[in-house]
Amino acid sequence: MEKVTYEWATIAKSQKFLELKRKKSRFLIMLWFIGVLSYFLLPLGVGYAPELFKKKVIGRINFAYIFCLYQYVMTLAIALYYTYRANKEFDPLTQEVLEGINERGQI
Amino acid sequence: MRQLLLLLITTLVLAPCIVTANPLAKAATSAPAATVTAPAPMTSAPGQSALAKTPSVPAATTAKESAAPPAKLKPNRTLTVGVFLVIILATLGVVFWAARRTKTASDYYAAGGGISGVQNGWAIAGDYMSAAMFLGLTGLVTIFGIDGALYSVGPVISFITILLIFAEPLRNAGKYTMGDILCFRSPSKVVRAASAVSTVTLSIFYLLTQMVGAGKLMQLLLGIPFSAAVVGVGILITIYVVFGGMKATTWVQIIKAVLLMSAGVALAGIVLWKSGMNLVRLFDEVANLQAVQDHVRGLLKHPVAEPGFDYGQRFLEAGLFLKDPLDQVSMGVAFVFGAAGLPHIMMRFFTVPNAKAARKSVVIAMFIIGIFLVLVTIMGLGAALYVTPQNVMAVDKGGNMAALLLAQTFGGGAGTFGGDLFFAIVCAVAFSTILAVVSGLVLASSAAIAHDIYVNIIKDGKAEQQEQVKVARISSLAVGAVAVALGLTCENVNVAQLVTLAFAVAASSNFPVILFSLFWKQFNMAGIISGLVVGSVAAIGLMLVSPNMVYPKKIAADAKKIVAVLEKKQLEGVVLADKDLKTLEKARLDYAKNKDGKSVIGLDAPLFSLKNPGIVSAPLGFLAAIIGCLVFRDRRAEETFDELYVRQNTGVCIESAVDH
Numbered sequence: 001m002e003k004v005t006y007e008w009a010t011i012a013k014s015q016k017f018l019e020l021k022r023k024k025s026r027f028l029i030m031l032w033f034i035g036v037l038s039y040f041l042l043p044l045g046v047g048y049a050p051e052l053f054k055k056k057v058i059g060r061i062n063f064a065y066i067f068c069l070y071q072y073v074m075t076l077a078i079a080l081y082y083t084y085r086a087n088k089e090f091d092p093l094t095q096e097v098l099e100g101i102n103e104r105g106q107i
Numbered sequence: 108m109r110q111l112l113l114l115l116i117t118t119l120v121l122a123p124c125i126v127t128a129n130p131l132a133k134a135a136t137s138a139p140a141a142t143v144t145a146p147a148p149m150t151s152a153p154g155q156s157a158l159a160k161t162p163s164v165p166a167a168t169t170a171k172e173s174a175a176p177p178a179k180l181k182p183n184r185t186l187t188v189g190v191f192l193v194i195i196l197a198t199l200g201v202v203f204w205a206a207r208r209t210k211t212a213s214d215y216y217a218a219g220g221g222i223s224g225v226q227n228g229w230a231i232a233g234d235y236m237s238a239a240m241f242l243g244l245t246g247l248v249t250i251f252g253i254d255g256a257l258y259s260v261g262p263v264i265s266f267i268t269i270l271l272i273f274a275e276p277l278r279n280a281g282k283y284t285m286g287d288i289l290c291f292r293s294p295s296k297v298v299r300a301a302s303a304v305s306t307v308t309l310s311i312f313y314l315l316t317q318m319v320g321a322g323k324l325m326q327l328l329l330g331i332p333f334s335a336a337v338v339g340v341g342i343l344i345t346i347y348v349v350f351g352g353m354k355a356t357t358w359v360q361i362i363k364a365v366l367l368m369s370a371g372v373a374l375a376g377i378v379l380w381k382s383g384m385n386l387v388r389l390f391d392e393v394a395n396l397q398a399v400q401d402h403v404r405g406l407l408k409h410p411v412a413e414p415g416f417d418y419g420q421r422f423l424e425a426g427l428f429l430k431d432p433l434d435q436v437s438m439g440v441a442f443v444f445g446a447a448g449l450p451h452i453m454m455r456f457f458t459v460p461n462a463k464a465a466r467k468s469v470v471i472a473m474f475i476i477g478i479f480l481v482l483v484t485i486m487g488l489g490a491a492l493y494v495t496p497q498n499v500m501a502v503d504k505g506g507n508m509a510a511l512l513l514a515q516t517f518g519g520g521a522g523t524f525g526g527d528l529f530f531a532i533v534c535a536v537a538f539s540t541i542l543a544v545v546s547g548l549v550l551a552s553s554a555a556i557a558h559d560i561y562v563n564i565i566k567d568g569k570a571e572q573q574e575q576v577k578v579a580r581i582s583s584l585a586v587g588a589v590a591v592a593l594g595l596t597c598e599n600v601n602v603a604q605l606v607t608l609a610f611a612v613a614a615s616s617n618f619p620v621i622l623f624s625l626f627w628k629q630f631n632m633a634g635i636i637s638g639l640v641v642g643s644v645a646a647i648g649l650m651l652v653s654p655n656m657v658y659p660k661k662i663a664a665d666a667k668k669i670v671a672v673l674e675k676k677q678l679e680g681v682v683l684a685d686k687d688l689k690t691l692e693k694a695r696l697d698y699a700k701n702k703d704g705k706s707v708i709g710l711d712a713p714l715f716s717l718k719n720p721g722i723v724s725a726p727l728g729f730l731a732a733i734i735g736c737l738v739f740r741d742r743r744a745e746e747t748f749d750e751l752y753v754r755q756n757t758g759v760c761i762e763s764a765v766d767h
Contacts, residue, residue, distance in 0.1 A: 008750035028271045035267040046425040047432020054424045059387035071260045072477045079470040
């Protein structure tokens with residue numbers, strides 16, 4: 001295969017790449033914190049707010065079970081929402097960056 | 108390819124029927140059945156370490172209403188062996204097919220990058236869900252109610268980190284191993300070696316629990332000696348990995364995930380169907396069952412029922428098993444960061460062609476694992492309702508047989524043909540689960556040895572494809588042999604903590620250094636080494652001084668108490684029953700044996716109160732990586748950051764595993 005060299009620093013400072021980087025990192029960090037922090041509410045809540053977590057919600061099903069179920073739903077919702085945003089926003093943007101690289105990145 | 112899978116699955120579904128149609132199988136009811144009483148610690152997710160250490164639960168008070176405990180498991184051996192053989196033959200077929208298509212190093216380590224997102228999703232699920240997640244967690248729900256369900260949330264949360272932070276960058280910037288990622292900016296042999304050592308150590312920790320668990324399970328189910336079981340599993344896995352490489356491993360994992368999901372859907376489906384598809388009714392039935400209420404009373408050590416206390420509802424409330432919230436948070440840290448740092452999981456992302464496929468595969472894996480874990484809770488409650496916690500614990504104190512007993516009950520009970528058949532099928536599913544997880548681990552270690560150490564350190568990256576594949580196969584063989592040898596020597600060692608340890612080490616060493624390598628411009632070799640070393644040492648060190656170890660002085664103190672109680676009784680003139688006399692004798696012996704003993708590293712009592720070191724060791728690993736990197740600046744690593752950063756974000760010049 002032919003060896004191709006790229007001006008990495010130039011690409012890294014290009015407008016499009018910076019836009020991709022900014023949008024993506026902000027979104028990912030936010031989503032990650034939402035997911036992980038709400039997960040830690042589970043052991044902390046069960047340990048330090050037992051009365052709330054023992055409260056019966058539907059029949060004998062109590063708040064702790066509902067909260068567990070919420071964890072699964074939240075995790076899967078995060079997965080789907082990220083896929084949606086990535087397909088709609090990040091992938092096209094990445095494609096633009098890639099096209100830019102192929103046009104002027106090579107020496 | 109798809110047709111082949113379809114064919115395999117059809118064979119797997121049909122074959123048990125063929126086997127059972129055989130008159131031999133029927134005659135086998137009287138065949139020597141494996142009788143089982145010993146607890147089998149099978150372990151895998153961090154949670155499971157706890158499972159193997161729960162026998163201290165006081166035997167629940169058996170009330171008149173609860174069924175008499177059978178205490179013995181009598182699987183129909185011929186039937187079980189038959190179903191096992193079907194699985195073995197089917198997977199070997201896959202290996203035969205894959206071996207002929209494995210020619211380059213890329214084929215061997217990454218299946219030539221030709222795995223699709225959907226396939227990889229199932230394979231990740233197959234790689235990640237272990238026998239412990241199936242059998243262990245179900246048992247935990249059966250015995251401790253919601254505490255089992257609380258445990259089950261962790262494994263799926265791991266994937267938030269994998270999806271959002273790791274999967275796509277790893278695919279874009281990676282090639283075959285963790286070493287490839289770390290050496291991108293710090294191409295040094297020291298980093299390669301450190302990464303390889305870390306990968307092999309972690310995989311061996313994990314492997315050891317799987318091998319010992321497999322040996323115990325096979326011993327239990329097939330009535331064969333532990334050593335034969337370990338050797339058998341070892342040979343099988345080695346054949347898969349040596350000949351089939353990543354392609355065979357992937358398909359073994361996919362088949363296993365499909366089987367495991369089917370078993371979960373079927374069992375949980377029957378449980379729900381019996382309760383009119385109504386969860387509220389299921390919870391009601393479980394809590395209203397006298398056996399469950401008696402069991403909870405036993406757990407709470409209430410000798411007589413306290414009036415007005417709702418023991419049934421108590422079963423659905425937390426705290427029967429998990430006592431220390433801080434320990435759970437610590438375990439959570441291990442889940443959130445640890446799974447992302449496990450080499451055998453990381454490696455799966457190199458098998459797909461691009462970042463989009465990597466993303467898709469994680470999402471699919473999350474759905475499979477998430478749904479399965481919900482099914483586990485339903486199966487566990489079902490086992491509490493239809494088998495009763497007492498009967499589950501009578502067979503295995505850790506509850507590991509809950510799912511199997513549930514299947515047996517639904518099939519018509521022990522000794523009936525349906526019961527035996529259901530039991531055998533679920534056993535075989537558990538067996539395939541072990542095979543899939545172990546092959547992933549063997550492949551990850553052999554990649555680290557062959558690709559990182561041999562090709563990149565000894566050969567400076569200059570090795571022919573044929574030679575690379577040959578070395579990879581030899582190292583797989585060696586890893587397989589080591590796994591068998593370790594499994595055999597550890598028969599009587601409680602290896603359960605090793606998985607907790609593997610997650611904690613991954614969270615404290617691999618996770619921080621990979622994260623910083625990918626996202627922090629100043630990060631360099633010094634940071635990688637200090638992060639890996641301090642993180643692992645902290646996790647392993649804390650584990651050695653944690654309550655997970657055996658402290659003879661504590662055993663002696665407990666024994667002394669028993670002696671005191673029983674001797675006092677004797678002094679009062681009570682004639683002790685034979686059973687009590689035996690207990691007294693044993694307690695005296697235990698006391699004499701342990702009173703001057705010390706733990707492995709010479710301690711009288713644990714120095715660190717948590718069972719999971721993650722909450723302390725992970726911050727230490729992060730900190731060490733940051734300090735190490737700031738103290739020794741490296742301009743080259745900073746200059747190459749732009750390249751890595753652009754590549755991991757865009758996938759330009761992806762190390763496409765398509766034939767070069």
